[in-house]
Amino acid sequence: MPPVSKTTASKTNTGNFFEDFTVGQVIEHATPRTVTEGDRALYGALYPTRFAVPSSAAFAASVGLDPHPVEELIAFHIAFGKTVPDISLNAVANLGYAELRFHQPVHPGDTLSTRSEVIGLKQNSNGRSGVVYVRSTATNQRGEVALDWCRWVMVHKRTAATEGGDLDAPETVLPELKKTLAPEDLVVPAGLDFSxxxxxxxxxxxxxDDYEIGELIDHVDGVTLTDPEHMMATRLWQNTAKVHFNTEARPDGNRLIYGGHVISMARALSFNGLANAQLIAAINGGSHVAPAFAGDTVYAWSEVLDKAAVPGAGDSVGALRLRLVATKGRDESMTLRTDEGKYADGVLLDLDYWALIPR
Amino acid sequence: MPPVSKTTASKTNTGNFFEDFTVGQVIEHATPRTVTEGDRALYGALYPTRFAVPSSAAFAASVGLDPHPVEELIAFHIAFGKTVPDISLNAVANLGYAELRFHQPVHPGDTLSTRSEVIGLKQNSNGRSGVVYVRSTATNQRGEVALDWCRWVMVHKRTAATEGGDLDAPETVLPELKKTLAPEDLVVPAGLDFSxxxxxxxxxxxxxDDYEIGELIDHVDGVTLTDPEHMMATRLWQNTAKVHFNTEARPDGNRLIYGGHVISMARALSFNGLANAQLIAAINGGSHVAPAFAGDTVYAWSEVLDKAAVPGAGDSVGALRLRLVATKGRDESMTLRTDEGKYADGVLLDLDYWALIPR
Amino acid sequence: MPPVSKTTASKTNTGNFFEDFTVGQVIEHATPRTVTEGDRALYGALYPTRFAVPSSAAFAASVGLDPHPVEELIAFHIAFGKTVPDISLNAVANLGYAELRFHQPVHPGDTLSTRSEVIGLKQNSNGRSGVVYVRSTATNQRGEVALDWCRWVMVHKRTAATEGGDLDAPETVLPELKKTLAPEDLVVPAGLDFSxxxxxxxxxxxxxDDYEIGELIDHVDGVTLTDPEHMMATRLWQNTAKVHFNTEARPDGNRLIYGGHVISMARALSFNGLANAQLIAAINGGSHVAPAFAGDTVYAWSEVLDKAAVPGAGDSVGALRLRLVATKGRDESMTLRTDEGKYADGVLLDLDYWALIPR
Known part of the structure; x- marks a missing residue:
């Protein structure tokens, strides 16, 4: 029998460290994943979603979407999950998203694969970690782009730089990312017609026309989180980050809830007040402001940030730019930030996205 | 930014109050929902069901049911869930069901929509609430009736009547509802042949022929309930009643378990002793006698209330009218009521239904 | 109303006792079960599986497997679950498995039925129980064998033998079972081509070629078990053993976790280091060394026991014989047994199987 240390190290994935990334590097992520009607059912069991397009094949067909697409966030979670083992297994923190666009609906039977290109690097001054910027692209079995997005993550260095050791830090490259996608950047699904x-x-x-810029919408309902549910969701997306599954992975013995679980919960709760914001076209950015744990009760509210026609989408389709805020405990005052500009207590998520809605 | 109070109130659904209902009113419920094989799998994960028809496409085809129908209670829960936001969001209590009939099997791919007609109203003498009677009808994507049923619910008034304010109470209308559907009321699925x-x-x-009227059947097995499971089930049916999901919605911090969860659990447990009672044709009525919570262990027993041939069903199909009783903790004595006529301690559910069984 | 005792006893299944088995007896198990895409999705929600063949229809097709097979353990759990009500409802203990072979892939739409033949019996000297050996065979809707295996179980006697009562013990018959299936016993799926x-x-x-006999692989990741998840899994397989579902079935109030849940968890964890061990061809044997309960954190490691070409499989396919060990808590030393030859503390499962891997 060979020595344990050798064999242990040789086969298992320990993830990439900051030193392993170079600008321009392309990573093909494992493993391709076929979407099924089972995913739709589980999504509906895990989140209180009721949007008519993903709920009903007949409704979807009536607005030009046939075959029946699944909720965009199913595609996002699957595509994102693939990047975790290569990009963020040794992450200190997920710092942000930008420029996420859905390029076409995803249907049961589609197989998604994800590839990432490193588009930026910046070693931290402490010499122990650095920020990695990637643009990730998920394609279907026909090689067509289903969605793409940028993300930046703080990743541990394998070896902390010694004093003066910053010499081996890579050249800092910071990508230019749009704070907000413009209406003309949005891709409207072929055939979509809300007339x-x-x-x-x-x-x-x-x-x-019923929504005004600046309007706040309290989605009223709350859901208390449980460990089995967020674990099932996170596994479904083949997201392997240990902190979500293993009570021995954190000193407090809690399982940290995948940020995407809170996004999906808040989006589903937003049905109450935004039932016609049927499709997510893009996500401009988002912050996971605070961690969520089992026992927390999640509520949501939205703010209308902008309204726009979508070039080429026809007269029946409009776009709302929405801020979706998830809170722990209900905040009827819908306060995002304190007077000092910090996020208010209880805010879990601040997400900025474009939704398509009938005009 | 518009005032919070205005915007909060303007978009979110606060549900209907007693004053919002009028006899003859028809409510089209949101949102249509397509049934999938994912629903069948989740139902099997949440309830210990083993009835051969919904379990096996090959078995179903061998009794004339092809394509493969899903369990009737899946159709019921979905159809019922749609009525909650409009009918019972402000309910004090679900008082009863009657005349529930399944008109045809539901298959994966079918899209169910539900519509309700208000068929009765009676304001309570306290002036604070009233009873609303509705007949709800679920249709598939071809406009054919899949099931219909009557239900009555005690609903809060938006504004309690002041003293003498009963003047504005609506005229009392009480619908005539059958206590029990007759064998000739039952609809046997086209093609069903148990020969x-x-x-x-x-x-x-x-x-x-092996069942006798008056016979009691102890289904023996018990299942301890958990919060994640009943929440997943209830969400799957797009049932939005807050008390099922939110520990902050009740003073005791418990999540009240959807009564339909107990129905499905008891029905699945009844396999042990009623394995051939394959199809539910109708539900004559039911009482959710006591609330159920996570940690309760549910057992079930049945009583044969009646037996009948079904007109037009052919010689191979018989109908058993069954009382299905769910209890918290096992009651080997199968006692429904105390000597005073009250439900015995531990009884959770008393359901009266017609099942189809080979003769 | 007939006397309760009579009616109770008459319809419900109390399972078979040792006296009910005879060598050569064939038992057709209820109920046939159709596999669906919902099962694949639930399996992915319950276990952190990422093997590319069951994950991706496109990947599966690229290695010659089209339509898209489900994970072999889904077929095993379903086929096994059917045997529980007849074979092991009154089991004292599951003693072992042997000669489990997958004869062909199982796809959504396939309906599995299981039949068992009693191939051995041995009454225990205490007169209170005995060991029953069965060979179980699961067939699909076309009557083709999907998998078969042997299993032996210690089962209670209905009536303990009185002193000297061993006279009525059946003749002891012990089947000859292979400790390990040979490479030529393995069935490679038709069309499988890893070239x-x-x-x-x-x-x-x-x-x-990268794996060496004797090599140990630490799969690193851990998953903390929960009650709702193992109950959902076990129900999905229609396994009815009470101890998994009912806190009142054991003096300690714990729900015993189905051993198959630990097998699936460990197999899924083994992706990290054995990602290309795509298909399970056979299981040579296994021991559930210790019970698992909610709250336990399961880790896994593997040992390469043997390597072989598979006759008739073509040059692209090799077989690894692997020992898969699940532990409660991580054991980086990967110690199977103590110096005294007993299983080390924390070992939950010791499974010996053949996997197919690209050469």
């Missing part, structure tokens, strides 16, 4: 949209079936009468 | 039924594959030898 | 295998998509570069 015979059934508001009654969809659940609310409010259309594009 | 080459495989009792060995189905799991038990007992057929129609 | 254009995409190691990058599969997640690791290690092929057949």
């Amino acid at each position: 015979s949209y059934d508001f009654s079936a969809a659940g609310e009468p409010h259309r594009f | 080459s039924y495989d009792f060995s594959a189905a799991g038990e030898p007992h057929r129609f | 254009s295998y995409d190691f990058s998509a599969a997640g690791e570069p290690h092929r057949f």
Whole structure:
């Protein structure tokens, strides 16, 4: 039998450290994953989603989407999960997202693969970690882009720089990322047509024109989180970050809830007030402001940040730029920040996205 | 930014109050929902169901049911869930069901929509609430009726009547509802034929003739309930009642378990002794006698209330009218009521239904 | 109303006792079960599996497997679950498995039925129980064998033998079972061809030649078990053993976790280091060394026991014989047994299987 130390080290993935990344490097992530109707059902069991397009094949067909697409966040979570073993297994923190665009609907039967290109690097002055910027692209089995996005993560160095050892730090490269995608950047699914949209079936009468910039919407309902549910969700996306599954991975014995679980929970809760914001076209950015744990009760509110026509989308489709805020405990005052500009207590998530809605 | 109070109130659904209902009113419920094989799998993960027809496409085809139908209670829970935001979001209590009939099997790919008509109203003498009677009908994507049922619910008034304010109470209308559907009311699925039924594959030898009116069947097995499981089930049916999901919604911090979860659990447990009661044709009525919470261990027993041939169903199909009782903790004595006529301690559910079984 | 005692006893399954088994007896188990894409999704939600073949229809097709097979353990759990009500409802202990072979891939849409033949019996000297040996065979809707295996279980006698009562013990028959299936016993799925295998998509570069006999692989990651998850898994397989579901079934109030849950968890964890051990061809044997309960954190390590070409499989396919060990808490020393030859503390599972891997 060979020595344990050798064999242990030789086969298992210990993830990439800051030193392993170079600008321009392309990483093909394992493993491709086929989306199924089972994913749709589990998503509906884990999140209180009721948006009519992903809920009903008949409704989806009535707005031009046939075959029946799954919720965009299913595609996002799957595509994102693939990047974890290569990009963020040794992450100190997920710092941000930008320029996330859905290029076409994803349907049961589609197989998603993800590839990332390193587009920026910056070693921290402490010599122990650095920020890695990647642009990740998920493609389907026909090689077509399903979604892409940028993300930056603080990653541990394998070996901390000794004093003066910053000499071997890579040249700092900072990518230019849009703070917000413009309406002309949005991709509207081929065939989407809200002109015979059934508001009654969809659940609310409010259309594009009924929302005003600056308007706040309290989504009212709350859901108390549990460990089995967030673990099932996170596993479904093949996201392997240990902190989500292993009570021995953190000193406090808690399982940290995957940030995407809170995004999906808040998006589903936002049905109550935004039932017609049917499709997510893009995510401009997002902050996981505070960690969430089992026992926390998540509520959500939204702010209308902008409104726009979408070039080429036809007269029936409008876009709302929305801030989606998840809170621990309900905040009827819908306060994002304190007077000092810090996030208010209880804020878990601050997400900025574009949704498509009937005009 | 507009005032918070205005915007908060303007978009989110606060549900209907007693004053919002009028006899003859028709409510189209959001949102249509497509049934998938994922629902069948989740149902099997959440309930210990083993009935051969929903379990096996091959078995179902052998009794004339092809394509493969899902369990009737899946259709019921989905259809019922749609009514919650409009009918019972402000309910004090679900008082009862009647005349529930399954008109045809539901298959993966079918999209269910539900509509309700208000068929009765009665304001309570306290002036603070009233009883609303509705007949709800779920149709598939072809506009065919899949199931319908009546239900009555005690709903809060938005504004309690002041003294003498009963003047504005609506005229009391009480619908005539059958206590029990007659055998000739039952709809047998087209093509159903038990004449080459495989009792060995189905799991038990007992057929129609083996059951006697008055017979009690102890289903023996028990399942301890958990919060994540009932929340996943209830969400799957897009049932939004807060008390099921939010520990902050009740003073005791418990999540109240959706009554339908107990129905499905008891029905699944009844396999042991009623394995050949393959299909639910109708539900005559039911009482959720006591609330259930995580940690409770649910057992079930049944009583044969009646037996009948079903007109037009052919010689191979019989109907058993069954009382399905769910209890918290096992009651080997199978006692429904105390000598005073009250439900015995531990009884959670008393359900009266018609099942189809080989003769 | 008939007397309760009679009616209770008459319909519910109390399982078979040792006296009910005879050598040569064949038992057709209820109920047939159709596999769906929902099972694949739930399996992925319950276990951190990432093997490329079951994860991706496109990847599976690229190695000659089209339609898209489900993970072999899904087929095993379903097939095994069917035997529980007839074989092991009154079991004292599951003693072992042997000669488990997968004869062909299982796909969504396939319906599995299981039949068992009693191949051995041995009453224990205490007169209170005995060992029953069965060979179980699961067939699909076309009557083709999907998998078969042997298993032996210690089962209670209905009536303990009185002193001298051993006279009515059945003749002892002990089947000859192979300790290990030979490479020529393995069935390689028709069409399997790893010659254009995409190691990058599969997640690791290690092929057949990279593994050495005696090599140990620490799979590193751990998952903390929960009650809702193991109950959902076990129900999905229609396994009815009470101890998994009912806190009142054991004096300590714990739900005993189905041994198959630990097998699937360990197999999924083994992706990290054995990502290319894509298919399980056979299980030579296994021991559930210690019970697992909610709160335990499961880790896994593997040992390469043997390597072999598979006759008739073509040059691209090799077989690794692997020992898969699940532990409660991580054991970086990967110690199977103490110096006295007993299993080391923390070992939950010791499984010996053959996996197919690209050469």
